[in-house]
Amino acid sequence: MGEVRDKAALARAAAARMNTLSTEEKNSALLRMADALIANQESIIEAIQEDLERGRAGGTSESLLDRLKLTEERIMGIAEGLRQIVELPDPVGDKLEAFSRPNGLQIEKIRVPLGVIGMIYEARPNVTVDAAGLCLKTGNAVVLRGGSAAIASNKQIVEVLRKTLADTKMPPDALQLIEDSDRRSVDEMLKLNGLLDVVIPRGGASLIRNVVENATVPVIETGAGICHTYLDESAEPAMASDIALNAKAQRPSVCNAMETLLVHRSFANDHLPSIAGRLRDAGVELRGCEAVRALLPDTADAPAPEYDHEYNDYILNIRIVDSLDEALGHIRQYGTMHSECIVTENAEHAARFMQEIDAAAVYHNASTRFTDGFEFGFGAEIGISTQKLHARGPMGLPALTSTKYRIYGTGQIRG
Amino acid sequence: MGEVRDKAALARAAAARMNTLSTEEKNSALLRMADALIANQESIIEAIQEDLERGRAGGTSESLLDRLKLTEERIMGIAEGLRQIVELPDPVGDKLEAFSRPNGLQIEKIRVPLGVIGMIYEARPNVTVDAAGLCLKTGNAVVLRGGSAAIASNKQIVEVLRKTLADTKMPPDALQLIEDSDRRSVDEMLKLNGLLDVVIPRGGASLIRNVVENATVPVIETGAGICHTYLDESAEPAMASDIALNAKAQRPSVCNAMETLLVHRSFANDHLPSIAGRLRDAGVELRGCEAVRALLPDTADAPAPEYDHEYNDYILNIRIVDSLDEALGHIRQYGTMHSECIVTENAEHAARFMQEIDAAAVYHNASTRFTDGFEFGFGAEIGISTQKLHARGPMGLPALTSTKYRIYGTGQIRG
Known part of the structure; x- marks a missing residue:
């Protein structure tokens, strides 16, 4: 000793x-x-x-x-x-x-x-x-x-x-x-x-x-990241799909990868099936709330989402919410204050999210995967402080x- | 509970x-x-x-x-x-x-x-x-x-x-x-x-x-302060005396007050007796190293200095050193990285002290008592971080x- x-x-x-x-x-x-x-x-x-x-x-x-x-x-x-x-x-x-x-x-x-x-x-x-x-x-x-x-x-x-x-x-x-x-x-x-x-x-x-x-x-x-992406009612569909796929599947093992996708109900009805399809094609196992299970029948037999767990793997929780406030509340409850994202064309919703979410990095219309010293242009990174x-x-x-x-x-x- | x-x-x-x-x-x-x-x-x-x-x-x-x-x-x-x-x-x-x-x-x-x-x-x-x-x-x-x-x-x-x-x-x-x-x-x-x-x-x-x-x-x-003042060979005598007196006796109960006075030997021979007199008149009990006891006979019977103790009281350690390096070494050993001061007219010595001392506040020719949010002009102070x-x-x-x-x-x- x-x-x-x-x-x-x-x-x-x-x-x-x-x-x-x-x-x-x-x-x-x-x-x-x-x-x-x-x-x-x-x-x-x-x-x-x-x-x-x-x-x-x-x-x-x-x-x-x-x-x-x-x-x-x-x-x-x-x-x-x-x-x-x-x-x-x-x-x-x-x-x-x-x-x-x-x-x-x-x-x-x-x-x-x-x-x-x-x-x-x-x-x-x-x-x-x-x-x-x-x-x-x-x-x-x-x-x-x-x-x-x-x-x-x-x-x-x-x-x-x-x-x-x-x-x-x-x-x-x-x-x-x-x-x-x-x-x-x-x-x-x-x-x-x-x-x-x-x-x-x-x-x-x-x-x-x-x-x-x-x-x-x-x-x-440093380290722990239960990161969320919230697809708002007014999200641009192609952008929302690209960002969700990137945040989860580009490298799921790292702390800035998404663990839970929150989707506004009306956006989900129109666009979640196709986003889910791309995620599945990338090898991601989807675990949904009840509304998701109804919308995506093939998720009905998947295990229940563990919102407080960092999978660091090809597994994604999906939860449908009725409002921005419900999304903010979910993130407040389960987030680890690492990286959080909103995809929206609604400037007021974006402003509220950027202000009210208490996290190291808050994103509007970009993948959470950018939380990184090199991506930020620091030229080095000793870690990501949470x-x-x-x-x-x-x-x-x-x-x-x-x-x-x-x-x-x-x-x-x-x- | x-x-x-x-x-x-x-x-x-x-x-x-x-x-x-x-x-x-x-x-x-x-x-x-x-x-x-x-x-x-x-x-x-x-x-x-x-x-x-x-x-x-x-x-x-x-x-x-x-x-x-x-x-x-x-x-x-x-x-x-x-x-x-x-x-x-x-x-x-x-x-x-x-x-x-x-x-x-x-x-x-x-x-x-x-x-x-x-x-x-x-x-x-x-x-x-x-x-x-x-x-x-x-x-x-x-x-x-x-x-x-x-x-x-x-x-x-x-x-x-x-x-x-x-x-x-x-x-x-x-x-x-x-x-x-x-x-x-x-x-x-x-x-x-x-x-x-x-x-x-x-x-x-x-x-x-x-x-x-x-x-x-x-x-x-926050808090603990074993602060030192070093009177260098070339210190201006009246300034050195004023700063030492202020750092110890203006309010001894606080963390930025001096606990140990370090004095270069040649400066001590000429000026320490009069500085010690002013400190004594202010009610300060002096505790010296051997060289100090020889120079100030009335300190011979005082307790030995406790260099690692924060008195927060009308008690002062005095130690005679032979060089700036000895002073730096003493502070490195006993300081709590709060506030440290050098009194000197030697620009090179001042520069070394200001660079090499690892403390929250390092002073050249000013009392350590200024380490304070109000004195720094912050208009408030929640404490002094050490x-x-x-x-x-x-x-x-x-x-x-x-x-x-x-x-x-x-x-x-x-x-």
Whole structure:
């Protein structure tokens, strides 16, 4: 159990040095990291074999193992991701506010690194490099705790990167990997107030719930998305159909995919059968409320909709509603405040939806699948925050920073 | 135990309505609240008598009881505080960003209310009104849990305010007071994920520690301040003396007061004796390191300095250091990242201190006592955040808001 605290303490000490690095020094280190991954790809691919064999022996499915796999091509892509982070503007040092007071004090609000970030995640080793790159670019130290399935490759990757940092201005101790794959190492991280400034969980619902329920360190909650699309009475039929299909079926496994389609009764009568047909053709199982079952006879034997469940799969709830207010009420009750959409040609309904829905991203006439740091043009994404403090929605580099006030005086004292 | 959850659920329902109020509707309600406090001052003063009598019977000291006391004058001041909140600009609805994407999506980032805020605080009933005013002004619902010492007056105040809200556009259920003074009611609030969006503790160290350690709802940590002032070799002596005296003795009980004075050795030899004299004259007990004890013989018998303790009292640690780096190291080890000051005429030393010290407020040549929402010109203060997420330093109205993205499309789907 000494590993977690010891490595966090090393990261904390390195954070002070990180805070003094220039953008050029950070970028130069990131480029060296990218080169080193490619130069050392053989040793990394060897390590992943170890992970794959252990997984196979333990009965992990081939499709899951395929996600872990690192090939020359994938390592090239991971290195390219680091180079793209280099190209992004560095938010650290940005002057967000500057004002003076009647007593002559000059006050500035400046972006600074968060300090030490704990990342807790599952599975794929590309997250190891991506998270490291984003945290280091913003002048933070980072303590990574990846999933046990990729432990050998994570160890090899971090060893390569730390060795490379030794030849740069960036302290290798700013990058730490917890190797203890016992769950207690996660629990220990969650209580490291004073050593970690924030913990960011990335992964499935149970991982995130464990972090939220047990952390005393501040958390940025990411992930869960029970997203809705509401097709209003006046929706343009072709647009409504395209958006519904895209929101559900383009990639159902992700958090910004639709779980429930809400349809105004009069629109449903005219258009739901054809929309349902396209969804079925895309392989989506439809589960409907009573009115839907009456309208779409082939849904009569499907299981009942579970409105509070995130399927992340080719399954869709459909519910017919009588009004915008009923749709708003449904979303208020079941939504996870991630991404919500209205399709309508009625400007007043659109305005009410955009105002009244309390979610990270609210859409008028566009697919919820756009909730993503890259789609928003941030050039990076450390996750999608579903909480309201600090950052909400797709998180780019600024979400990995804090601020401080600098106050310049000429001897002012308080009267 | 039903009270806490029931009232939070009422607040959650009211939050949806709060989110649709205009600035004028909110301000008009706040003005009515101010008037109602004055119109009902007799009943409030009666209620506080009950608190005072119960306190006296329980052996509470008269000085503590004096802080609880509500007079006509104090109620006038509290009402005036509400009117000042009305005058502040409403941050809700501010467009923080607006950009378009190559696919034609128009994206806006808008300030929105946080939702439901839980305030956990001690003692004075003026906090009840002040916190309610700030939370309601920013379109939030609020669940207040004040200290048991003022329970009768808090109940009376909230009853008056809720009755008043019934005649306004603001829903009375947006203002809730937990009346159960058992500590379990606090513990229950801390776990109300889904009903509370954030918990803000205001009070002593043990209250804040309990909240941070037990909350699963996101927390904005406030309060603890072990603040330092470093008098550099080149400090201007009169300025250094004035700032040190002000930072310690102007109001030692608050979080931005200095706990430890760090003095460069050569400056100490020439100037510490006279500074120490002024501090002593102000009633401050001095506790020094060995070098200080040698320089100031009368400190030889004082207790040893406790550098990691927040005295909040007329007690000051003094430590002599040999360099700026030693001062930075001391602050890194013992500081709570609240407010830190360097007094120096050396521009390079000032720049290093302002860059390298990781604190909410870093001062060059001014007293740490200025870390305060009113002194910063925010016109309000819900507390001083000592964490790095969401808000850091004095928190004005924007700290009580979140953001959301509104995305306007014309049928865009993701490819």
